[in-house]
Amino acid sequence: MLVPGKLTRFSNKFFIMQWTFLKVLLLCFPVIAVANNIQVSNVSLIDQNAADNTYQVKFDIAWQNSWRTSTFESNWDAVWIFVKYREIPNLIWSHAVLQFDGSVAPAGSTLDLAGDTGAMLYRDSEGIGDVSYQDIELTWFYGGVPDDATLEISVMAIEMVYIPGGAFEIGDTPDIIAGNFEAGTTTDPYIIDSEASRTLGGASPLNIGNHDADGMLVPDDFNATTVKVLPAAFPKGFDPFYIMKYEISQGQYVSFLNKIGLTAAGERASNVNANGMNIMDNGDAPLYYETSTPDAACNYLSWADLAAYADWAGLRPLTELEFEKACRGPIEAVTGEYAWGDPFVTVKQYIYDLQGTPDEVIQNPAEGSGNAIYAITDGGNNAARRNGIVAASFVNPTRREAGATYYGVMEMSGSLSEMLIAVGHPRGRDFTGIHGDGVITTNGSANVGEMWPDVFGQQESDGTGQRGGSFNSSVNSIKVSNRILAATRVLSRQSGIGGRLGRSF
Numbered sequence: 001m002l003v004p005g006k007l008t009r010f011s012n013k014f015f016i017m018q019w020t021f022l023k024v025l026l027l028c029f030p031v032i033a034v035a036n037n038i039q040v041s042n043v044s045l046i047d048q049n050a051a052d053n054t055y056q057v058k059f060d061i062a063w064q065n066s067w068r069t070s071t072f073e074s075n076w077d078a079v080w081i082f083v084k085y086r087e088i089p090n091l092i093w094s095h096a097v098l099q100f101d102g103s104v105a106p107a108g109s110t111l112d113l114a115g116d117t118g119a120m121l122y123r124d125s126e127g128i129g130d131v132s133y134q135d136i137e138l139t140w141f142y143g144g145v146p147d148d149a150t151l152e153i154s155v156m157a158i159e160m161v162y163i164p165g166g167a168f169e170i171g172d173t174p175d176i177i178a179g180n181f182e183a184g185t186t187t188d189p190y191i192i193d194s195e196a197s198r199t200l201g202g203a204s205p206l207n208i209g210n211h212d213a214d215g216m217l218v219p220d221d222f223n224a225t226t227v228k229v230l231p232a233a234f235p236k237g238f239d240p241f242y243i244m245k246y247e248i249s250q251g252q253y254v255s256f257l258n259k260i261g262l263t264a265a266g267e268r269a270s271n272v273n274a275n276g277m278n279i280m281d282n283g284d285a286p287l288y289y290e291t292s293t294p295d296a297a298c299n300y301l302s303w304a305d306l307a308a309y310a311d312w313a314g315l316r317p318l319t320e321l322e323f324e325k326a327c328r329g330p331i332e333a334v335t336g337e338y339a340w341g342d343p344f345v346t347v348k349q350y351i352y353d354l355q356g357t358p359d360e361v362i363q364n365p366a367e368g369s370g371n372a373i374y375a376i377t378d379g380g381n382n383a384a385r386r387n388g389i390v391a392a393s394f395v396n397p398t399r400r401e402a403g404a405t406y407y408g409v410m411e412m413s414g415s416l417s418e419m420l421i422a423v424g425h426p427r428g429r430d431f432t433g434i435h436g437d438g439v440i441t442t443n444g445s446a447n448v449g450e451m452w453p454d455v456f457g458q459q460e461s462d463g464t465g466q467r468g469g470s471f472n473s474s475v476n477s478i479k480v481s482n483r484i485l486a487a488t489r490v491l492s493r494q495s496g497i498g499g500r501l502g503r504s505f
Contacts, residue, residue: 037063038062038063039062039063040059040060040061040155040157041059042059044058044059045058045151050147053145054099054102054139054140054141056138056140057083057137057138060132060134060135061081061136062132062133063157066128066130066131067127067128068123068126068127069128073164074164075162075407075408076123076161076162077122077159077160077245078120078121078122078159078160078162079121079122079159080157080158080160080242080313080314081121081155082095082117082119082156082438083095083138083153083155083156084096085142085154086152087145087146087150091261091262091285092261093260094439095117095314095437095439096140096142097116097141098117098118098138098140099116099139099140100113101139102139103137105121105124106135108131109121109123109124109136110122110123110124111136112505114314114503114505115435116141117435118313118438120160120503121133121136154255158252159245160242160243160244160503161243161244161245161326161408162407163240163241163243163322163325163407165238166330167191167192167238168191168192168324168325168328168329169190169328169333170189170192170208170321170333170481171189171481172333172337173187173188174187174211174336175335175343176336176479176482177211177214177215178214178215178216178476178482178483178484179211179216179219179220180481180483181208181210181483182210182211183205183206183207183208183209184202184206184207184209185203185209188205190208190209192236192238192321192325195238197230197231198229199227199230200222201223201224201227202227203224207227208423209224210222210223210424215483216483216484216486216488217484217485218465218485218487219424220422220423220424220486221424231429231430233432233433234319234431234433235319235322235431235432235504236321236322237321237322237325237326241318241502241503241504242503242504244409244501244502245410246387246411247297247387247411247415247418247499247500248301248306248500248501249294249296249298249387250279250294251295253298253301253309254279254289254290256308256313257289258286258287258288260440261444262285264308264440264441267443267445268305268308268444269289277300279291294358295358296356296360296384296386297416299384299470299494299495299496299498300497301419302461302490302493302497303461303489304461305493306419306501307448307452308445308446309501310446310501311437311439311440311446311448312438312439313501314435314436314503315436316433316436316452316501316502316504317419317431317452317502318418318420319420320422321423323412323418323468324480326405326406327339327409327412327413328341328405329405329407330406333481336479337479338370338372338413338478338479339372339403339404339413339468339478340370340399340403340404340413341399341400341406342400343479344369345478346369346371346372346377347376347377347475348366349376350365350377351364352381357386358386360385361389361392368398368400369401370401370403371393371400371403372390372411372413372415373390374413374414374470374473374474374477374478375471375473377414378471378472381471382471382472384416384495384498390411391403391404412468412480413469413480414469415471415498416498417466417467417469417473417485417498418467418498419464419498421453421464424465425453425463425464425487426463427463428453428463428465433504434448434452436448461489461491462489465483465488465489466485466490466497467482467486468480469482472495
């Protein structure tokens with residue numbers, strides 16, 4: 001079960017290690033190793049129990065700038081771990097069904113299994129700094145796979161941040177009105193103090209207002225005179241949840257494409273070599289796709305792409321209310337604030353160094369001011385940058401300098417627009433927080449049924465929108481409460497759109 005927890009830092013996100021296991025001899029060798037700061041190593045299959053159809057998947061994991069604290073933010077960072085496998089020479093990968101019984105968490109860590117889909121690993125006590133855990137074991141139920149099959153196993157890890165439960169404010173007293181949430185028509189922020197159902201629209205301060213949808217490119221279906229109901233099952237951010245520390249990276253997305261089959265990958269492949277999207281089709285099985293910038297945020301994603309990745313990874317989309325909780329935390333809203341909690345942001349053009357590499361940095365970040373990649377600072381480069389670039393450009397940045405949210409989530413203002421579940425459409429309000437199960441359709445679509453908005457590849461994306469702005473957004477669009485695109489669905493892949501995902505327990 002989930003327990004509460006604390007703050008941030010800044011490493012990077014995703015690493016996979018694959019090993020091929022030749023039955024009987026059990027010879028193993030590494031196949032892939034990508035990404036920054038988080039490393040999975042020494043993967044092995046041990047202790048086969050043919051009677052119970054189980055193996056132990058054993059591995060080590062390490063990452064930098066980890067934390068857990070019981071004061072202030074009272075949260076921790078974590079790693080979401082899931083396992084894929086294939087029977088050689090079959091090129092089709094499957095999701096490993098995990099069991100709690102027999103799984104082993106190393107000393108100093110806690111391992112929370114999420115059903116049979118994956119597990120969350122994090123510190124079991126307070127501390128800040130690099131972590132390295134050895135001899136983790138996950139019990140894999142391999143029922144249906146022959147006992148003597150030759151197997152290739154891929155253990156994956158995605159950096160996450162724990163967002164504790166509790167009340168918080170949505171909206172602010174805006175300097176620029178763009179559909180900002182408010183209490184009725186008062187212009188004051190609205191307090192989310194439970195997961196109970198809410199009335200959207202109307203004049204009462206007990207309702208969630210939106211400044212009559214003024215300033216929104218596509219308006220919500222509620223306003224000062226039209227009311228709707230936001231059901232209790234819709235995730236509002238009061239209950240605890242996990243959120244990806246960084247946006248989905250190009251390395252993560254390539255690993256996804258290489259494990260879903262050629263037909264499915266063809267549907268999910270984004271634009272290549274355009275505005276910082278460097279995913280190429282090399283045509284060589286089993287690694288059909290590759291990238292020269294694995295640590296860069298993955299742009300050119302559609303809603304159907306994001307939903308398929310979420311389902312495949314055992315995660316879920318986030319809601320726009322959870323977006324504000326992850327940014328603001330429990331502290332009072334500030335007029336015109338950005339993800340780092342104040343309205344101060346640099347307005348100079350950045351100079352980028354070591355572009356396209358895992359060590360890409362900003363040569364001239366703004367000391368003492370808020371830093372984010374948006375239209376002014378990007379300076380017309382129109383490219384997705386490596387995840388964590390802002391924080392990595394300082395030796396010891398403050399939250400403001402690093403552009404970090406209250407809980408330590410990175411790049412929530414600027415970088416790439418976040419696709420989220422919207423409250424201003426009935427399809428969005430039907431969302432209940434259901435997670436992916438690791439399995440998608442043969443044509444590459446999420447198969448979570450009607451529980452997610454339009455997941456079957458039509459790219460209609462009713463019930464979704466965008467928050468947080470991107471490298472080509474204005475200085476106002478990257479503010480936490482700005483909802484200019486909150487009800488604007490993504491109809492096609494665009495250079496400034498990416499996303500991140502979440503998980504509840």
